[in-house]
Amino acid sequence: MNDPLLRVEQLHVSREGVPILQGVNLQAQAGEITGVLGRNGAGKSTLAYALMGLPAYAPSKGCIRFAGEDITDWSITERAQGGLTLAWQHPARYEGITVRDYLKLSASGAGEAELTESLELVQLAPSYLDRLVDKALSGGERKRIELASVYLMHPKLAILDEPDSGVDLLALGDILSLFRRLAQEGSGVLIITHREDVASQCHRSYLMCRGHIILEGSAEAVKRYFLSQCEPCGDNAPEMSGEVAKRV
Template structure:
């Protein structure tokens, strides 16, 4: 997630005051932490309704309809099969509906702009803001200035360390004036909302 070639050798992961470094993915999810990868999971052959129910317990029909309203898709899509004909934007929005249903304390989204056209990108960014406004923390990992500009805080990472915190504009100015390309890795900005 942003640091593919790094192997952790020290440190810890703290979430809500608890060390979760050795927690399983299941335990992290139960604590309210969720992750959306750069490319949405390729569930195919099941309905959107069934996909949305896989990550939640006790999900009612009203909850499903509300999640479709959240992602601005008609509820008739619930019965549609997930298949190759769905666009990248539709897949991303369905994934966001799943996150919405989970009501996480923190959602970490790895490049939510990946595979999404410009029109769908605006919708996805609006959904991220809505998710944050409804009480979830939203952390966005991106390399795009337009995505970073919508975030409340921006962080510049280099060599596995946070080297700057500030607005997206401040991070960009610092990067353009002070940074050089890293050897063997990409420099990315880690943005957090909410």
Template sequence: MTMTNREPLLLVEDLEVQREGNVILKGLDIKVNRGEVVGVLGRNGAGKSTLAYSIMGLPQYAPSKGRVIFEGQDVTDWSITDRARAGITLAWQHPARYEGITVGEYLSLSRKDLGRQELLEALSLVQLEGAYLDRRVDKALSGGERKRIELASVYLMRPKLAILDEPDSGVDLLALVEIMELFRRMVREGSSVLIITHREDVAAQCNRSYLICRGHVILEGSAEAVKRYFMSQCEPCSDSSPDLVGEVAKDV
């Protein structure tokens, strides 16, 4: 199937995912267009990470219903490797550990053609000094440092779609501003970005946002509208019945 620029880069249709007999995602629909930073906002336990893992193709998060369409192709049954080759990348909430190698060696795993200057620039974009290239990826690095290094790695991959699971985890507010600029730079350079977050201030900086609750999309629209609804209805949670989240409210 040929992809046109007017078609979504990513289209998730009627997705249902079960884990250990529990339905985590329930008929969920989202889309990401080319050149967008899209947020998926929700409280802990809403199903956000399950959505990220299912889009990436983790076998234990294979959908029991629905489809994942990427660049016009049904990739629902594709492996993680095939999805990665197609241009989908996931930055985990808890970065993978590559103990013992240097940060420079870790970043060089992103692409084979990277020079030192490109590695330095990527570190600069996540507010880390060039001296980090020679540091070891070990327990001496904080969680926030690991997160920034992984984000630099994702940037260097130049993916078509970057899925970022809680990219603000362990990152201070000042650095977060710079990291959001990194995501916008990725878009300018040809990527689209899907941000999974529980923080309304992160989702508010996206082009569009989805609010999910108990595996449903309950609101889709402008980032500011979703932020307002989240702050007024979800903090603290005003939903006492699962039946209240069955409908999708749109405010675009």
């Protein structure tokens, strides 16, 4: 196997003195879709924010290596310039500009055909290019437009935090096809999700519980364990041992 595009080693992140991530290790390859599956409260979004370099989620210990570089101390801007991007669980609100102009923020040199194709990949008509990004758009439409913008970036690694949030089931298959298209074109894709049907579309998956990676392996094997063994995160969840994740 080639050297991983992303390698996370013993990552620790705390918020207001409370440990959230505790020794997280994971890898993601270029040209593959990697899943991080876990119940709500497992620490998945914290992982996404730490990988993207949000200052409030700076690690206290550990290392993030991306495309052969140690980026642990890089800013958000430096990571974005290096080819790392994050699609947020709740899309950012850019009000008062057209969808066309919003997409061109991601790909200033994109022509009309590329913009149209990006919308069609998320099942939106070309007429959306002339619509304003405003309150008239539903949450699901905003999400699809954000994913179209990620595709236009052609990032080295796309981190997708709950990419199905606000998207109806009929559109989910099309969005998963978009992720496969990104991978086929050489990008790495890291999907962070609480839904086993989304994680099952990945090449490999990790299972997160209470800030620990407890299992890694094939998407199908991790899905089976998640459905049969995992309980909701909370105060009564079992304590993690800190051991190396099991492989299945």
